[in-house]
Amino acid sequence: MRPPDLVLALRDRLVSSERFQAFAERFAPTRGIARRRASALFDIVAGFVYTQTLLACLRLDLFETLRGNPLTPAEIAARTGLPEEGARRLLDAACAIGLLQPRSRGRIGLGPHGAAVLGNPAVAPMALHHPLLYEDLADPVACLARGPGGGALARYWAYARAADPAALADEAVGAYTDLMAASQPMVARQILDAYDVSRHATLMDVGGGAGAFLRAAAARAPKTRLVLFDLPPVARAASARFAADGLGDRIEAIGGDMFADPLPEGADAISLVRILHDHDDAQALAILEAVRAALPPGGVAIIGEPMSGTPGAQAVTQAYFGLYLYAMGSGRPRTPPENAAMAREAGFASTRFVKTRVPLVASVLVATV
Numbered sequence: 630m631r632p633p634d635l636v637l638a639l640r641d642r643l644v645s646s647e648r649f650q651a652f653a654e655r656f657a658p659t660r661g662i663a664r665r666r667a668s669a670l671f672d673i674v675a676g677f678v679y680t681q682t683l684l685a686c687l688r689l690d691l692f693e694t695l696r697g698n699p700l701t702p703a704e705i706a707a708r709t710g711l712p713e714e715g716a717r718r719l720l721d722a723a724c725a726i727g728l729l730q731p732r733s734r735g736r737i738g739l740g741p742h743g744a745a746v747l748g749n750p751a752v753a754p755m756a757l758h759h760p761l762l763y764e765d766l767a768d769p770v771a772c773l774a775r776g777p778g779g780g781a782l783a784r785y786w787a788y789a790r791a792a793d794p795a796a797l798a799d800e801a802v803g804a805y806t807d808l809m810a811a812s813q814p815m816v817a818r819q820i821l822d823a824y825d826v827s828r829h830a831t832l833m834d835v836g837g838g839a840g841a842f843l844r845a846a847a848a849r850a851p852k853t854r855l856v857l858f859d860l861p862p863v864a865r866a867a868s869a870r871f872a873a874d875g876l877g878d879r880i881e882a883i884g885g886d887m888f889a890d891p892l893p894e895g896a897d898a899i900s901l902v903r904i905l906h907d908h909d910d911a912q913a914l915a916i917l918e919a920v921r922a923a924l925p926p927g928g929v930a931i932i933g934e935p936m937s938g939t940p941g942a943q944a945v946t947q948a949y950f951g952l953y954l955y956a957m958g959s960g961r962p963r964t965p966p967e968n969a970a971m972a973r974e975a976g977f978a979s980t981r982f983v984k985t986r987v988p989l990v991a992s993v994l995v996a997t998v
Contacts, residue, residue, distance in 0.1 A: 699738035751812035778958020813841030820933035833896035892923035917975035972996035
């Protein structure tokens with residue numbers, strides 16, 4: 630619950646006063662709060678340096694190098710080709726933010742965050758493509774002033790601004806498909822832990838990319854028929870992967886354009902995994918209307934994505950995805966009530982919000998026909 634405006638105005642006057650800040654640092658009851666607030670503020674100021682430290686570690690493959698094998702700074706410098714002083718500066722920075730950690734005999738090993746990077750295959754691909762976002766946000770005011778898209782990130786995501794997405798060549802959607810495939814398993818786990826898809830006879834994943842979500846669903850719902858629908862080049866690539874992995878008889882891939890072609894009928898559940906927030910309001914509504922038209926009475930749409938305003942996910946949804954999608958040129962993060970209202974406008978009879986264990990990765994909204 631947000632405090633009243635008068636309380637917030639008083640807080641602003643106090644905290645913006647240098648005299649009050651000096652008092653808070655000296656006064657024992659407020660000293661701890663002052664230190665925590667100062668540290669949090671500096672984390673915002675220094676955030677770019679933290680992300681560049683992570684990027685350097687990834688480009689040098691430090692986490693894999695140190696997996697179960699702590700090394701001395703001199704050994705790390707030799708392996709990475711960095712001068713020893715440069716390596717020490719990077720190692721000090723990485724240790725300070727928990728990516729690495731000092732070990733015995735002067736060696737350096739993985740820190741808690743570095744180990745987590747290895748355990749989460751989505752982190753590295755996301756961080757490695759972030760220089761495109763940094764390029765767009767080097768002048769954030771200029772980025773915001775020119776309107777959505779128009780920069781490096783928009784050029785990377787060819788589908789976002791394409792006049793005819795279905796006509797894109799295979800290589801034009803390859804970057805998108807590969808990045809989504811890397812990051813989709815952690816999203817799929819949150820959605821499938823929260824919602825049991827095995828209750829459905831047929832599940833169709835619209836915008837399913839390389840099929841990571843359906844692969845995860847196949848393990849949870851062995852009797853459910855699975856269908857992937859995406860742009861023709863994406864569907865072709867997914868179909869080839871399914872066949873190569875022995876899943877050709879388990880998952881069917883259908884090519885089409887969700888805006889130009891009617892969605893295939895026959896599914897009693899249709900999933901939209903990180904699809905709506907990639908699109909502006911008119912497009913998102915059109916997607917939901919197409920999904921509604923393809924579902925039978927009692928059918929459900931499963932909307933899974935990070936949602937704005939969800940406790941525990943505000944920084945990711947409103948700061949990260951808000952600016953990322955703006956730079957990309959399409960979409961915005963929406964609150965669960967906004968998604969629910971849009972689903973009802975599209976013709977769904979009811980909606981319900983389903984909590985997930987890690988909402989910054991994904992929340993779930995189920996809309997029923």
